Amino acid sequence: xxxxxxxxxxxxxxLGTGDRDVWEITLRSLLISGSATLIALALGIAAGAALxxxxxxxxxxxxxxxxxGMGLPPVVVGLVVAVMLWRSGPLGAxxxxxxxxxxxxxxxxxxxxxxxxxxxxxxxxxxxxLRPQLxxxxxxxxxxLWLVLQEARLPLLAAIMAGFGAAVSEVGASLMVGGNLAGxxxxxxxxxxxxxxxxxxxxxxxxxxxxxxxxxxVNLVLTSVQQQHRPP
Amino acid sequence: MTxxxxxxxxxxxxxxxxxxxxxxxxxxxGEVLAVLGPNGAGKSTLLxxxxxxxxxxxxxxxxxGEPVAARxxxxxxxxxxxxQEALLLHRSVESNVGLGLxxxxxxxxxxxxxxxxWLARFGIERLARRSARSLSGGEAQRASLARAFALEPEVxxxxxxxxxxxxxxxxxxxxxxxxVLRETAVTTVVVTHxxxxxxxxxxxxxxxxxxxxxxxxxxxxxxxxxADETVAAVVGVETVAPGRVISVREGLVTLQVGRARVExxxxxxxxxxxxxxxxxxxxxxxxxxxxxxxxxxNHLRGVVRRLTPAxxxxxxxxxxxxxxxxxxxxxxLEELGLAEGSPVVASFxxxxxxxxxxx
Numbered sequence: 001x002x003x004x005x006x007x008x009x010x011x012x013x014x015l016g017t018g019d020r021d022v023w024e025i026t027l028r029s030l031l032i033s034g035s036a037t038l039i040a041l042a043l044g045i046a047a048g049a050a051l052x053x054x055x056x057x058x059x060x061x062x063x064x065x066x067x068x069g070m071g072l073p074p075v076v077v078g079l080v081v082a083v084m085l086w087r088s089g090p091l092g093a094x095x096x097x098x099x100x101x102x103x104x105x106x107x108x109x110x111x112x113x114x115x116x117x118x119x120x121x122x123x124x125x126x127x128x129x130l131r132p133q134l135x136x137x138x139x140x141x142x143x144x145l146w147l148v149l150q151e152a153r154l155p156l157l158a159a160i161m162a163g164f165g166a167a168v169s170e171v172g173a174s175l176m177v178g179g180n181l182a183g184x185x186x187x188x189x190x191x192x193x194x195x196x197x198x199x200x201x202x203x204x205x206x207x208x209x210x211x212x213x214x215x216x217x218v219n220l221v222l223t224s225v226q227q228q229h230r231p232p
Numbered sequence: 233m234t235x236x237x238x239x240x241x242x243x244x245x246x247x248x249x250x251x252x253x254x255x256x257x258x259x260x261x262g263e264v265l266a267v268l269g270p271n272g273a274g275k276s277t278l279l280x281x282x283x284x285x286x287x288x289x290x291x292x293x294x295x296x297g298e299p300v301a302a303r304x305x306x307x308x309x310x311x312x313x314x315x316q317e318a319l320l321l322h323r324s325v326e327s328n329v330g331l332g333l334x335x336x337x338x339x340x341x342x343x344x345x346x347x348x349x350w351l352a353r354f355g356i357e358r359l360a361r362r363s364a365r366s367l368s369g370g371e372a373q374r375a376s377l378a379r380a381f382a383l384e385p386e387v388x389x390x391x392x393x394x395x396x397x398x399x400x401x402x403x404x405x406x407x408x409x410x411x412v413l414r415e416t417a418v419t420t421v422v423v424t425h426x427x428x429x430x431x432x433x434x435x436x437x438x439x440x441x442x443x444x445x446x447x448x449x450x451x452x453x454x455x456x457x458x459a460d461e462t463v464a465a466v467v468g469v470e471t472v473a474p475g476r477v478i479s480v481r482e483g484l485v486t487l488q489v490g491r492a493r494v495e496x497x498x499x500x501x502x503x504x505x506x507x508x509x510x511x512x513x514x515x516x517x518x519x520x521x522x523x524x525x526x527x528x529x530n531h532l533r534g535v536v537r538r539l540t541p542a543x544x545x546x547x548x549x550x551x552x553x554x555x556x557x558x559x560x561x562x563x564x565l566e567e568l569g570l571a572e573g574s575p576v577v578a579s580f581x582x583x584x585x586x587x588x589x590x591x
Contacts, residue, residue, distance in 0.1 A: 129315055132285050136313035136389075137332040137379070140305055151321055 007205025014206050026210055029187040032100050033168035036107030040115045040163045043108070045156070048119020049145060053131065063120060069113025074106075078173030081106040085177060098179035103187070106173035111163035118159030122152040157226045161219055168215060188214070234297040236261045236419040237282055237387055242291035244277050252277045254291075254445045257438060259387070264413055264420040266434035266451070268427060268466055274443040275423040279391045282421055283313045309336055312380035316392040318372035320364035326351065328364045329379045336383075350378040354408065370401035377405075381412065388413075390422040394429065406432055427468045431455065439463045457586055464509050464588070470547075470557035471510040474590070477503065484529070484582055492553030495529040497582040503589035512547060512559035514584035518577045519568045529582035532556070536574045539565070550578050 014022050051063055083089050085097040085105075096102045126148060134144045149156065171189035178185035180194060188211040195204035235258035244252040252274040259265050259282075269275050280286040281293060287302035294300065300307055312332065320328045330347040338346075351357040354374040359367065367375060373393060380388060393409075394402040410432060413420055424430050430437050431451050438448035439462075446466075447459040458464035464472050475487040475494070485498045489508045496508065518524055523531035534552025541547075546565050548558045556578055560568075570576065 127317060127319060129317060130319050132280070132283075133313070133315055133319040135285055135303075135308065136283055136311070136315075138305070138309040138335045138383070140335075143335055147321065 003201050004205065007202045008209065010202040011206035011209040015210065022207065022210060024183070025186055025188055025191050025207070026214060028100070029168060029189075029211070030214065032103050032174075032187060033107055033164060035104045036111055036167040037160065037164040039104065039108040040111035040167070041160065044112045044115025044159065044163070045119050045149065047112075048116045048159075049123060049149070051116070052120045052123035066113050066116045066120065070117045072110060072113060073172075074110055074170045075172035075176075077106055077109050078176035081109060081173065082176045097177060098181060098185060100178070100185055102177040103174050103185060106177045107167035107170055110170055110173065111167045114166055115159045115163045118162055119152075119156065122155035122159065123148060125155065126152060154226050157222050161222050164218055165215060168211070168218075233260060235259055235294070236296065237421070238294045238297075239278075239281065240292050240294065242281060242288045242293070244274075244281060244286065245289045250443060252281070252288075252443045254278065257445060257448065259419055259421055260436075261419055262417045263436060264422065264434045266430035266437045267421060267423045267440055268425070268430045268437050269440035270425055270466060273425075273440045275425070275440055276391055277443075278440065279313070279389050279421065279423050282387075283311060283389050284308050285313075309383075310385060311387040311389060312383045312385035313389045313391065314373075314376050314380045314393045316396055318364075318367075318369075318376040320367070320372055320375055322365055323363070324360070325356065325362050325364050325367065325375050326360040329375055329382055332379060332383045346382045346384075347378075350382040351375075353381070353412065354378045369397055370405065373397060373405065377409065377412075381416070385418060388418045388420045390420065392423055392425070395425070409433065427455070427466065437467075439466050441466060458509065458588065460588060461507060464507070464586075468511060469509040469586070470512045471508070471515075471555070473508045473554045473556075475506055475508045475587075477501070477506060485587060487587070490554030492532050494532070494585065495582045496585040496587050498587055501587065501589070505590040507588040507590060508554075509586040509588060510556065510580060510584065512557045514580050515550075515556065515558035516579045517548065517550070517558055517560060517564075517568065517570070518579065519570060519574060521575050521577060523577050524579065526579065527581070528579040530578075530580050530585075532578045534576055534578055536570055536572055536576055539570075539572055548576075550576060552578050 051059060051066065081102065082097065084091050085102050086092055087097065130148065131144060134147055139147060169189065171193060174187060175190050175193065178190065180186050180190040188207055192204045192207045195207060237259040239254045239257040242252065242254045243250060267275050267278055277286065281288050284293065284300065284302050284304055284307060292299045295307055321331065326347050329351060330343045333343045333346060348357065351360055354377055356371055356374045356378065359371060364372065364375065394405055397405065406429060413433065422433050434451055436449060437451045437454050439446045439454060441462045446463045447454055454463065455467045458467055458469060461472055473489050475489040478486045478488055480501050483497055483499055485496045485501050487494050487496060487506060487508055494508060521533050532552035534550040536548050537551050538549040539546055545559050545561055548560065550556045550558055558578060
């Protein structure tokens with residue numbers, strides 16, 4: 001028990017005194033996972049809309065693949081992205097392995113199926129005749145898409161929460177493609193792993209507390225937006 | 233006169249199944265055309281084709297005499313559609329009513345003026361700032377109508393706009409719509425399964441059944457002279473019985489229907505077999521078995537077999553040599569003391585009945 005209490009005390013001390021390393025790692029986590037979430041949103045919402053509204057052969061198979069992708073093991077994603085970005089790999093010439101960009105790619109790969117799946121569900125829950133009604137009101141295809149996404153904005157916030165949550169809490173892929181380099185690719189999750197390996201449990205608990213607080217704050221903001229606009 | 237909108241040899245399929253076949257249908261400028269038919273007749277599909285929301289497998293849609301492509305945005309913006317559900321977005325009522333105008337890029341000031349005017353016309357200006365999700369069914373459908381009229385469309389298409397509403401709301405809204413349609417004289421197609429609604433709203437009616445267009449013409453003509461048994465059922469002729477022509481004399485056809493003999497007014501009639509058609513409201517019932525002396529050509533003795541309440545009225549099935557359906561008010565039923573098994577005389581004029589030639 002002492003270990004846990006000491007860890008929590010240490011966490012407050014670190015946060016209170018403004019430990020530069022911890023703030024830097026936190027900010028980096030936020031930037032990398034935030035960028036990955038934005039990419040996942042752009043790809044996932046487009047793919048989700050195509051799957052929700054499109055009628056083409058193989059659509060059902062794609063939906064099954066997306067649903068499978070929602071439970072994609074991060075370690076497998078890390079392995080595939082590492083192989084692709086490895087110096088001798090197909091994208092080795094880009095020199096991205098062990099960079100924050102590689103971590104953004106890996107996290108985006110993990111978060112995109114989640115955003116896609118949530119988008120398919122959110123758009124699928126709209127009244128089936130809403131799209132014909134919008135077309136009948138004179139909407140172009142783009143205007144129709146923009147309006148239905150706005151209409152599904154509350155369930156779509158869940159897609160952002162799920163996407164960001166998956167990205168920021170992911171560790172296996174980030175270690176593999178980022179390398180956990182101090183001052184460069186070290187983020188909260190990989191830092192926790194390192195501290196545990198070193199036996200520095202207090203520091204690990206402190207970093208975990210920061211990670212939890214970060215996830216909590218992002219979800220707090222998104223949830224309050226969602227609840228404010230809830231239909232009466 | 234060039235039709236505003238017309239269909240030529242239109243066929244719509246769902247997979248291998250043909251769901252709609254319309255060789256020819258014209259919607260004339262300024263008229264209200266009702267498309268009447270039972271559920272599953274293909275009415276909504278017809279409306280989707282007219283609204284350029286669905287491309288037919290064969291045939292063409294013409295707008296102002298010119299063939300048009302499905303999904304033509306510029307033409308779609310000259311029409312407005314109201315569906316059975318109001319389908320309002322999760323925003324304020326005024327923003328919903330102005331949505332079509334915003335999509336057309338109308339300046340905000342003009343948009344606001346038009347929205348206010350149409351909200352007021354449908355009596356919901358007090359709801360302008362309310363969230364559309366908080367409206368009752370009737371209020372939401374008013375907003376949906378205001379949204380369509382605010383576009384000042386050249387063609388208005390209504391798909392069962394009142395069928396989800398309760399009776400009193402429906403009646404008041406139909407009254408208002410009739411007034412607005414007469415005022416604006418907008419070319420309108422209204423799809424409905426309610427023959428009374430069709431008769432109140434429309435100048436002409438097109439009857440659709442099992443995906444095919446059975447008859448189109450002025451309301452009175454189609455209701456009085458249905459072209460076949462299906463149209464007769466759709467327009468509310470409840471007595472449809474096969475008969476054999478016995479004689480044709482002085483504009484009167486005498487017909488053997490079951491065990492009874494009836495006289496029907498018809499100017500030209502050459503067929504040997506015919507379907508005898510009669511609307512329930514055209515039958516007068518007298519209790520007992522003594523026929524009254526009046527101008528009606530037909531007085532048939534019979535027995536009440538079944539009573540079925542239908543709102544303020546009661547439908548009676550009378551066996552008078554063939555099954556005949558009559559409709560009377562509940563009060564008349566009580567005053568006449570009619571019950572199942574009561575003897576009655578069913579009277580109707582030769583001009584009230586209608587014959588459909590067979591064979």
